[in-house]
Each structure stands twice: as structure tokens, then as C-alpha cells.
Amino acid sequence: MKKSLFGYGGTTKAIAKSGGWDIYDDKFEQISRDEFGNTLLPVSEFDGLKSELEITSPGIAPSHELAKKARNLISEYDYFADITPFCVWISGTNGKTTTTKMIQHLLKNYGSVMGGNVGVALANLDKNAKIWVLETSSFTMYYTKTAKPDIYVLLPITPDHLSWHGDFSEYEKAKLKPLGQMSENSVAILPKIYAKMPTLAHVIAYENEDDLAKFCGVKIDEIAFKTPFLMDALLALSVQKILLDRCDVAGLNGFVIEPNKLEEFSDKMGRVWVNDTKATNIDATIQAIKRYFDKPLHLILGGDDKGVDLSPVFGALSGINVRIYTIGSNAKKLFDMSKSFGYECVQCDFLEVAVSEISKVLKQGEIALLSPACASLDQFKSYAERGDKFKEFVRNLENICNLS
Numbered sequence: 001m002k003k004s005l006f007g008y009g010g011t012t013k014a015i016a017k018s019g020g021w022d023i024y025d026d027k028f029e030q031i032s033r034d035e036f037g038n039t040l041l042p043v044s045e046f047d048g049l050k051s052e053l054e055i056t057s058p059g060i061a062p063s064h065e066l067a068k069k070a071r072n073l074i075s076e077y078d079y080f081a082d083i084t085p086f087c088v089w090i091s092g093t094n095g096k097t098t099t100t101k102m103i104q105h106l107l108k109n110y111g112s113v114m115g116g117n118v119g120v121a122l123a124n125l126d127k128n129a130k131i132w133v134l135e136t137s138s139f140t141m142y143y144t145k146t147a148k149p150d151i152y153v154l155l156p157i158t159p160d161h162l163s164w165h166g167d168f169s170e171y172e173k174a175k176l177k178p179l180g181q182m183s184e185n186s187v188a189i190l191p192k193i194y195a196k197m198p199t200l201a202h203v204i205a206y207e208n209e210d211d212l213a214k215f216c217g218v219k220i221d222e223i224a225f226k227t228p229f230l231m232d233a234l235l236a237l238s239v240q241k242i243l244l245d246r247c248d249v250a251g252l253n254g255f256v257i258e259p260n261k262l263e264e265f266s267d268k269m270g271r272v273w274v275n276d277t278k279a280t281n282i283d284a285t286i287q288a289i290k291r292y293f294d295k296p297l298h299l300i301l302g303g304d305d306k307g308v309d310l311s312p313v314f315g316a317l318s319g320i321n322v323r324i325y326t327i328g329s330n331a332k333k334l335f336d337m338s339k340s341f342g343y344e345c346v347q348c349d350f351l352e353v354a355v356s357e358i359s360k361v362l363k364q365g366e367i368a369l370l371s372p373a374c375a376s377l378d379q380f381k382s383y384a385e386r387g388d389k390f391k392e393f394v395r396n397l398e399n400i401c402n403l404s
Contacts, residue, residue, distance in 0.1 A: 002050055006066045007057025008040070011076050014123035015055060022051070024066055055079050058117075058139035061164045075140050077147035080122045084147065087132040088239055089116075091141065091175055092155025094283040095232045098257065099153060100135040102236035105255045106248060107131055116140070131243075138174040139164065148181040151242060152188045152201065153235050158283035163307035187242055189235060204242075209234055216247045224253040228262075228287035260387040262288060265394075271362050273394050276371035277387035282308060285373035286316040296321040296366040298358045300351070302328035303374030303386075310334065313373050314341040323361075325354040329378040350379070351386065355393040 005012040008025040016023060021038045024046045032040045048069040055074055060067055067073065077084075090100045097118060104114040111130030115122055118135045125132060134149075138161060157175050165171040179188055179199035188201040195205035206212045212234035213220050225233045233255075237247040257263075263275040274292075279285045280303075289297070299322055301313065310330075314337060324345040326334040331349045338345035348354040351370075358368045376386040 001052050003053040003055075004046065004051045004070075005038075005055055005057075006060045006064075006070070006073075009057045009059060010119070011121045011123075012055065012057050014121035015076065015079070017123070022046075056143055058137055058143075062142065062166075073143060074145055075143040075147070076122050077134075077136075077140060077144045081147040083127055084122075085127070085129055085132055086150050087134060088151040088153065089134050089136040089149035089178060090153045090155075090235075091136045091138070091178075092153075093158045093160050093281055094279075094287060095155045095228060096135050097278075098229060098261065099155065099232040099235050100133055101258065102232055102252060102255055103153070103239050104133045106236055106240045106252060107133060107243070110244070136178075138171055141177050142174040144177070144181075146181070148183070148186070149178055150186050151239055152178050152182065152186070152190075153239060154188065154190050154194070155231070155235070156191050156283065158281065158312075159308045160281040160283075161306055189238055204238065212238055216241050218247050218249055222249050225257075227291055228284075229257060260384055262291065263387070265391065267359075267394055267397060269364075271364060271366070271368065273368045273390075274370065275387045275390050276369060277376065277383045277390060279371040279373060280375045280383055282310055282312050282373050285313050285371040288369060288371040289313070289316050289320065292367045292369060293320055296363070298323050298325065298362060298366065298368045300325045300327060300348075300354045300358075300368075300370045301372055301374070302326045302331050302334050303372045303376050304328065304378045305330050305333075305374045310373055311337065311341075314338065314343065317341075317343065325357055327351050327354050327379075328372070328374060330374065351389055352393045355390065355397065359394075359397050 003021055005021045005023045008023055016038050017036055019036045023038050023040050024043050026043055028040050028042050034040055043066055046066055046069055048071045053072050054070040090096045100118055112133050113126050113129040114133045115125045116134035117137045157172050159168045161171055176197055179197050182199055182201035184200045186201040189204045192205040192207040195203055209230050216237045223233050233252055241247050260275055260278040265273055276288045279288055297320055324338045324343050325348050327348050331347050335345050335347040346357050348357055362368050370390050376383045380386040
């Protein structure tokens with residue numbers, strides 16, 4: 001059987017360990033072999049008529065020539081569907097990583113393992129685990145044909161990855177796709193707007209945190225997390241309620257939020273800076289704005305906007321005392337948008353310049369917030385590097401203060 005892998009990233013490298021694959025990637029310029037005996041080939045070498053199975057890296061867009069030529073294309077989820085244990089999929093636009101990790105925090109003592117978009121490929125997960133907790137991207141679901149979750153946790157959907165999907169309707173369709181594949185014994189936790197979508201699954205619909213708290217039978221003020229993490233926490237408790245008929249609020253309160261998400265720290269002068277570099281879409285930034293709505297705000301925006309219209313971010317700033325600092329490849333566009341909405345703005349182009357400009361005017365009781373609403377790859381290797389640099393630039397300000 002001639003079988004093919006598209007892309008040579010984490011997902012496909014994990015599968016490639018089994019050997020016997022032809023692997024196609026844009027970075028391969030000539031035919032060679034890897035340590036597992038797989039053949040590495042340029043994209044131009046792929047012949048869809050000769051391949052009987054293709055598994056794609058989620059990063060390969062439908063517009064890519066490999067995807068267009070493929071005749072038997074599936075996702076890694078499909079490839080492992082027959083041996084997958086009970087599984088929980090988590091998706092949505094903002095908060096899915098935190099929700100996934102909170103669910104794993106609550107279920108790890110019951111035999112669960114965590115993978116998918118959080119960094120562990122399905123090929124590397126324990127096949128003997130009782131539960132797979134999988135953060136699931138719209139890219140993966142677009143290519144998935146047969147695999148389905150036993151519990152599907154869907155956070156709110158807002159525009160993101162439009163350059164990959166083409167438009168919001170296609171992005172939304174990918175997020176909702178699992179509903180049509182689920183069985184009568186499965187459960188879907190959905191925003192109320194999608195409650196009537198065709199599915200055999202039992203639907204638990206929510207409009208806000210109060211709905212989820214009511215389902216779980218818990219009091220919101222007992223939960224240690226604030227917006228936007230409160231919804232993530234309640235969704236995790238909802239999964240525990242479904243599986244175990246209990247909600248361990250005390251146990252969940254011991255969960256530690258990962259770095260780069262609303263990570264607060266102070267400089268030498270006691271001024272508050274917030275590293276929210278993981279806010280790579282408009283919904284994440286809007287949630288951050290809601291958290292600090294009652295304080296004067298110095299907001300850093302910009303990067304690769306992935307084709308998304310960022311005007312909802314400016315709408316969310318209505319009534320807030322805010323000054324905007326724009327960085328990245330869309331800095332000029334965001335500067336012009338800021339002016340059109342009537343907000344004071346400084347076009348900085350680079351993050352270090354933005355930090356310097358904020359430091360000149362930042363006062364006690366105000367918030368300096370990096371929540372870009374954009375991806376980082378226009379100027380950084382990753383969102384994490386952007387966050388590290390942000391903190392480094394603030395530390396350098398402290399050194400300047402010490403010298404003066």
C-alpha cells in the first residue's frame with residue numbers, strides 16, 4: 001500500500017516513526033530518506049493516482065496543491081479512530097488550551113492523557129489510557145471524516161484563521177462539523193446559538209457562565225478564576241460532572257494558568273504590565289479588555305491578523321480610557337483604524353518601541369497590556385517569544401531606571 005504524509009511537522013513526524021511513508025513537504029528540494037526509512041520528496045513529486053492513503057499536517061491548507069491532488073486524504077484523528085479510547089474534544093476560538101488543561105487537571109487521576117493541538121500528537125499518546133483529552137483545531141476537523149468525540153466541548157466561535165479557511169462561514173462549519181458525526185451516547189456542550197444544530201448527541205447549551213454554574217450545581221464565587229478563565233473552569237467542571245457526577249471546585253482551584261495569558265507583573269516602579277501574547281485573535285483580546293475595563297489602559301495591538309477584520313476590538317474599547325500602540329506588519333492599518341474610531345494611538349511598528357512609549361506615560365493604577373489580537377510570526381518565532389521579549393524589554397526599562 002502506497003501511503004503519503006503531507007508536511008513534516010510534529011503530527012506527521014510522530015506517525016512517520018512507523019516507517020514506510022512517502023513524505024511531501026515544501027522545504028524538501030530533492031528526494032532523500034529520514035532515519036525511519038521514509039522517503040522525503042518535493043511537493044511536485046506527489047501523484048494522487050498512485051497514493052492509496054494521505055494524512056495531512058493540520059497546517060496544510062485546502063488551497064495547497066497537495067490537498068487538491070489528494071484522493072484519500074484524512075486527518076490523524078481518522079487514522080487512529082479505531083483504537084482511540086473514550087475521548088473529549090475541546091474546540092472554539094479562544095480559551096480551548098486552558099479548558100483542555102483544566103479538564104486534564106480534573107481527570108488525570110482517572111486515567112486520562114492530554115494531546116492534540118496542545119503539542120502531543122495522537123501517535124505519541126498512550127493507547128491504553130482510559131480517556132483522551134484533545135484540544136482540537138478547526139484545521140484538523142476540516143480534514144476529519146470518520147473520527148468523532150464522546151464529549152465535545154465547544155467554546156464561543158469568533159472570526160479567526162480566515163486566510164486558511166477562506167471566510168468565517170467555512171471556519172464556523174469546521175468547528176461545528178463534529179456534531180453531525182456524533183452518536184446518541186455522546187454529549188455536546190455548546191453555546192446556545194448552536195443548540196439546534198443537527199446532531200444525535202445530547203446537547204447541553206449555555207449562554208454564559210451562570211448557565212454552566214447552574215448545570216454544575218456550583219457557586220461562581222467559589223471558583224478562583226476570573227474572566228476569561230471563569231468560563232474555561234466551568235466547562236472543565238461540566239465535563240467532570242458528566243463523567244463522574246461530581247464537581248471538584250477545590251481541586252480545580254489548584255490549577256495554575258500557563259504563562260503568556262493575562263500574566264501580570266510589576267516593574268521597578270510598581271507599575272502593572274500584562275503579558276497576554278497568546279491573544280492571537282480578536283475574541284481573546286476582547287476578553288482581556290473586559291478584564292481591565294475599569295482602569296486606564298495602554299493597549300499594544302498588531303502582528304499578522306490572518307485576514308481578520310479587527311474592528312470588533314475597537315468596538316469593545318468603547319467607553320474605556322485607552323491609548324493604543326500598534327506594532328507588526330499591520331501597524332499602519334491599525335493606526336488608521338484607531339484614528340477612525342477616535343482613539344489616541346501611537347504607531348510604534350516594533351514591540352520594544354511600544355514598551356518604551358508606554359513607559360514614558362504609564363502611571364500607578366494604570367494597565368500596560370500586550371494583547372495583540374494577531375499572530376506573531378511576522379516578527380517573532382512564536383507568540384511565546386513575543387511574550388518573552390515583552391518581559392525582557394520591561395526589565396530593560398528597569399535597568400535604565402536603576403542607571404538613572
